[in-house]
Amino acid sequence: MQLKMANSNAQLTSIPEQSILEVYFLALGQYNYDRAKEQAEKEREAMRSASGSASWFWVNTLGMLSRLAVAEKNYASLTYLSPKWFGKKESMKLTYSSLVTDLGSMEQSGAGQTGQAQQTEVLLAHICDQIRHFCEARTETVEFYDKLCPMGNQRTDVDYGELLSTVDGLIATHGHHFHHPLLIPIKQRFTLELEVLQGLLKAHQFMLDWQFLPTLLQLHNVHSKLENLGANIRFKEGKKSGVVIPSKAVGVPPLYQWLARFKAAQVSKFSLYFHDSLSKQALSTSEFKGHLANLLVDHRAKIIAFSKKADALNVSVVYDTNNAIEVFKGHGYHHPYSQHEVPTGLDSYPAIFSYPEEKPIRLWPMVVMLLNSKADELTDLDRVIYSFDKTQSMTYFITRLEGRFSLVVIFNSKKSERDSYIKSFMQEMNMLLRGSNIFASLRLGHKN
Incomplete structure (x- = not known):
């Protein structure tokens, strides 16, 4: 099986569709959803206009990619969680579930092809199967964020252990899927998103047990992963230098902004719970006060x-x-x-x-x-x-x-x-x- 995958990956480098897929997935990994959609639709229209030379499988794959770009844009916008979003979670899940079904059919059709002329379809079918796994993972992360929302109004303790178990499960289940080289940009972003959540939940767990060093290490780890997650984003500093606010001019997704604020809130709480230990590490009282003033709170x-x-x-x-x-x-x-x-x-x-x-x-x-x-x-x-x-x-x-x-x-x-x-x-x-x-x-x- 591994040999077959290796051969597929090697052969894919020679097909003309590769350059289109590379540009598409790179744009998707950089939060440039409109560019990704435009790339897929532009190529799809060009293929349709080419008399008799269009591959139905490639045209249909491009249609799937266009739908995926729209879904990813809505996912990252968080609008599907708003009370004003008709259908809310169900609509977002339906979008990805529909893609899962259609991509599964594409994979089966392409995988059944034989002969040299059909090698492109076989390889594209493999890509469709990888994207299907990605969409399956997205349906579960949609459910997770929808589960978090009502906890903002909860009047009893939030079970952070259960939340952490859910994230751990998502990483364990989907961490080894959609691993094709062309999908690296969205694979990395998906993994980093979950690892940031995992780190923040772990940091909270350690803070609840008043463990200084483990909390500090988790927050540092989250900081590094957030920087990697936002590596392609241009930032501007907010009024408080400790809180980096993404520039709205470049269309930074609210999901990334929310993760950054979640981390900033945890750092603020850390500064209070371990105030005594942190204050002794500062060169002066004024320096320490300056650091605190730059926190989110x-x-x-x-x-x-x-x-x-x-x-x-x-x-x-x-x-x-x-x-x-x-x-x-x-x-x-x-x-x-x-x-x-x-x-x-x-x-x-x-x-x-x-x-x-x-x-x-x-x-x-x-x-x-x-x-x-x-x-x-x-x-x-x-x-x-x-x-x-x-x-x-x-x-x-x-x-x-x-x-x-x-x-x-x-x-x-x-x-x-x-x-x-x-x-x-x-x-x-x-x-x-x-x-x-x-x-x-x-x-x-x-x-x-």
Whole structure:
């Protein structure tokens, strides 16, 4: 079988259709869908006009390629996920499913040809079969993105493990298909897209377990793959230099922009969860603040601004270490084989970020008590828990961000339970840190 494939690939280099296919797939791999469609249709019309010399198989193949270019443009635009798109996912899946059926018929017709005169059809049939595998993979990625959209409105924890398993499955199932040399441009783009998603989901999983180095390595890996995925795109810098915004003038697909924003949101969250460790690596405080200001969201600045305006005594992100995968070792680097005791009591709820710098130790028993006694209510991620301690005249607001992380705001005076400024701040932080706005933006075909 491998020998047959090798022979087919070798012979394809001599057929005149190769140059057309090379230009077409290169354009498709560079997001230039209109050029790819124009190339296929132009050649198709030329073949039809040639009296008696047109190969019906080649003409039909060009028709398939034209349809594929349209499908790929719609896929990358994310418009099929918008509520305004009639039929939504079903329409996009139907487009690819129809191509799968027609390409399968083409492959069978061409593969059955014999004789020297039919060698071109045999080789083109092999290409059609490869494209069919690609379209089958696309139907599954369409389903995946459609599955992500409603998670933006989900009020409970997103099962990132399940999402990661789905992406892993897509890579394992389709990673070795559509491998023909001519299809390398779309093969690379398909693989990089899934690997970026895979890396972002892994980074999120590591952050949920508060693992600094594994998260950092995944984000670095995603950064490299995004650069490769956008290698043929001209960029312009946004207002924040840390967020590269693709130029709309060159028709950059919203799908790529969404992946870039997903990564930028993860980096922003990483900067808050591991603020202490990162700040110690900067040459100066001003330099570190400058780096944070260039992120998609400067969570630290938002917390400080809120704290000053609301006159909060303390704002902390609290991590529940109970039953964690790894023993909590505190901020900074630790040797992987170093031994640490499992935190107990109040120490099992450290403040991984706190403003002002230190958590209020004398009030921590109350914080831990509320986190435990209100655990059932905190499963609703949109809920903000309110508690006023009359004996100490302290007001507590708590919301769970995601997983083991909670946001706690403390005031040394009585505050109204319905204080809109406080609740809106906590709900906004909740939305930003758990990434619901990123998933919701898929449904809207969000462009940034």
